[in-house]
Amino acid sequence: MPLSAYWLRDNCPCTECRDPRNGQKLFQITDLPEDLAIGESVETDGRLEVTWSDGHRSRYPLTWLAAPQHGDGRTAEGKRLWVAADFARGIPEAEWGAYLAEPEEQAAVLSAVQRFGFAVLRGVPVVEGQVLKVAESFGYVRETNYGRLFDVRVEADPNNLAFTSAAIAPHTDNPYRDPVPTLQLLHCLRNEAEGGDSGLVDGFRAAAVLREESPEDFALLARTPVPFGFRDRGTELRADRPLIDLDPLGRIREVRFNNRSIGTLRMGAAELDAFYAAYRRFAAVTLRRELQLEFRLGPGDCLIFDNVRLLHARTAFEQGGSRHLQGCYADLDGLASTLAVLHRRAEALDTIAELFAGEGAGEYLGEDVTIAEHMLxxxxxxxxxxxxxxLVAAALLHDVGHFNGTGLELMEGRDNRHSDTGADWLAHWFGPEVTEPVRLHVAAKRYLCAVEPGYRERLSEASEYTLKVQGGPMDEARAAAFAAHPGAADAVAVRRWDDQAKDAALQAPPFDHFRPLLARTMR
Amino acid sequence: MPLSAYWLRDNCPCTECRDPRNGQKLFQITDLPEDLAIGESVETDGRLEVTWSDGHRSRYPLTWLAAPQHGDGRTAEGKRLWVAADFARGIPEAEWGAYLAEPEEQAAVLSAVQRFGFAVLRGVPVVEGQVLKVAESFGYVRETNYGRLFDVRVEADPNNLAFTSAAIAPHTDNPYRDPVPTLQLLHCLRNEAEGGDSGLVDGFRAAAVLREESPEDFALLARTPVPFGFRDRGTELRADRPLIDLDPLGRIREVRFNNRSIGTLRMGAAELDAFYAAYRRFAAVTLRRELQLEFRLGPGDCLIFDNVRLLHARTAFEQGGSRHLQGCYADLDGLASTLAVLHRRAEALDTIAELFAGEGAGEYLGEDVTIAEHMLxxxxxxxxxxxxxxLVAAALLHDVGHFNGTGLELMEGRDNRHSDTGADWLAHWFGPEVTEPVRLHVAAKRYLCAVEPGYRERLSEASEYTLKVQGGPMDEARAAAFAAHPGAADAVAVRRWDDQAKDAALQAPPFDHFRPLLARTMR
Structure with a gap:
């Protein structure tokens, strides 16, 4: 297959080119020579090894070369567009308690917001300010002129229609802001009024319908910046953005729809006529019965939705009726990051589970137990x-560096002692409170041999053998330095469990027993 | 001139169609009839009066009809693109003290950030966390996975190249975020290291140069979403966005440039070759000597810059050297709002000054002083x-409702008693602590006549005359209600100064004397 030289070199995974901690490149594109070319290239051992015209050498896993394109999931192509009937059997929802306790439940909620554009959390404590805690559970609050949070209830002198009892047609919030907040949360504290129900419309679906039924109107709306505006005594916001925002490949990326805050377009009369015809057609689509998803928020419900995709609406309610929501804004990128990390952690747990089940069944340096039994x-x-x-996690995982399947062979130029490699591998998911006892568990043995009479004599045969390979007992100075290390006590504790965990008669629980504990510890 | 019917109707300024407080529309575009047409239209008295086919009537100022288009200033067309030599005589800067005290100074700084993409505040207190105060002086902090603020200094185990002593080539921050933070602030607490200077490049200028020299490369970069990414243990961000982002009219809107975090593009080899050629050409433009503006931040300097336009850089510095900046992100929309409100307030002060100088010279109901002298x-x-x-502001402005030039005739359907109309007009810029004493100053006279023996006898002849028009002294119940009003004391105080301010012998200071006080009071 033909390869683009600069592309290939820009993606060199070696530690000279790329920081292994965060994947950031350590060179500039302009640092590469003008006449860069692939010198030699050989496929071997599942990798493409390239020697470059400037002498640099790169090794690429063939699986990486063949990997498919993954988008960022932000355009309509990455979503599941919907009509109201798709939720006839219920909307995406979860209990707040389960959401907090179970990573899978949290992932399901965040994934629903990403794919469908919304989810509802039930049983969120009916406490003022709680909506901020919901936002902070997956991302960052976007403060605006309305504050970190805003109250949606009838106000005496409202600066916004939201704070009256009037019906509000489907719209997106804050189109006059740039960047517009991409997520909105609405937490219901009280809803005793007649009316005041919530409605959602998939704006991407509405835009897709318009594109199908009236491609010229769709194109016109996508190419016409509209002056959105809002002003009160302390605020004057203005953003010129199209109702339908496309990415450079023509995919629907954002929808802004808010009749209340469209200001004055300035074009010729014929162009204005065409725009208003297209705008009215799009508005009519958003009002179609089949697109309107209706439900009622009760106390403790918190609706999370994509504010650059979904339009939200509210039916009118009786003026005196008691209705109080608290809302805040946040952003999709923080949510997507949290979701990706949850997935990464779940995958990591799967990988570790597989290692325990596969390689873990192997012999452990001649001990009476397998390596998996030893760690369990x-x-x-x-x-x-x-x-x-x-510390339970550290004890469970302390010998993970013995596994070959950890991909550690990719970490070139590093010390391959098992305590270090294991700790480095675990550092992708666990903090130093887990990785450092793992890193130091061999040093702890050398320390205990030096300072604790009788310790060395109790070591297993294999452990006595490896002690020599690992450098023997520490001398006095090293032992003193080790004892002064802030992580020494944890490392010694793990070491003692390590030493005891070689008993063929002991029945340890299976790996799945530890999974929830590991998931908690990863946070 | 031909007018578009729906456009014209959508912009009807009447209070039935539009909330006078915030300009938000009170109807939906779909509420308008299918066959809407202009019935009759007449130009009279500087206005176009329209009677619609559905019977609604609208009146449009001719000046509004003829108003030119104003953009939101976010694309390259709204900016002043620059090369380094443009700042040979100095960069946009201001003292922190003056910035805080003087609205003109604050407006100049914010305007520089809007037009040139940056400004430096000098003398900002060298205190940790102060950068947040700078951001909050004009907008809202955007929290990210780096926190509300981040420290830029050498770190033992950096998760980002920024936290090392390495040189960093010109780049924008956080291209892997979506929405990307549009503003960045960097506050220097310490810079004693050799090296560690700051550099800025106008990315819009660089893009404009590329467009001129190599239009095909420009177009290629503008239409190619690039997968930006960042990950560490708790974060996994990803955004597919072009290096050069155009608005639907083809204007340069945002630049993202960060070699460190460009991930793996997946296209055919020929397309990748073309992309990398264009990318390398653009990168080379950003490195041209004439585009590189260099300066050094010292303790107390705070750089504010447009992170979707300017590329920032840093020279390497000695590893042991002491250098500490604190940074945070914010957004351009909040800054633009603050600037617009500052401009609006300055215009309001100009308008009020003109009213005092013009109409104010007129006779004041037969008193010995002009209306301006009376208020001064x-x-x-x-x-x-x-x-x-x-209260000084309220006393100074209490009779502003007597002026015709306040545009109050636009507020149809409202009580035109001068205390109410004056208070309503002032409410565009002043809070209730100013407007309510103005609103109540006539009621205060009627109250004092009722409860204070001798008060009525001391009224001027004109005031005695208007008392009758205004309803005469309050009855007992009304007076009790007035006395119970939380604003009664302030209103009575203003009233007493009002009553005394009719002395032809008294020499009052000119309007400009009160301008700083009014500017402060408007906040």
Missing amino acids: QAGALAEAAGAPDH | QAGALAEAAGAPDH
């Missing part, structure tokens, strides 16, 4: 001792 | 009495 025993001993989560 | 005297009396700013 260590974890169980830590748990039985009432150790905190992070 | 009232303001001066309040000031001499040591009244707080808001």
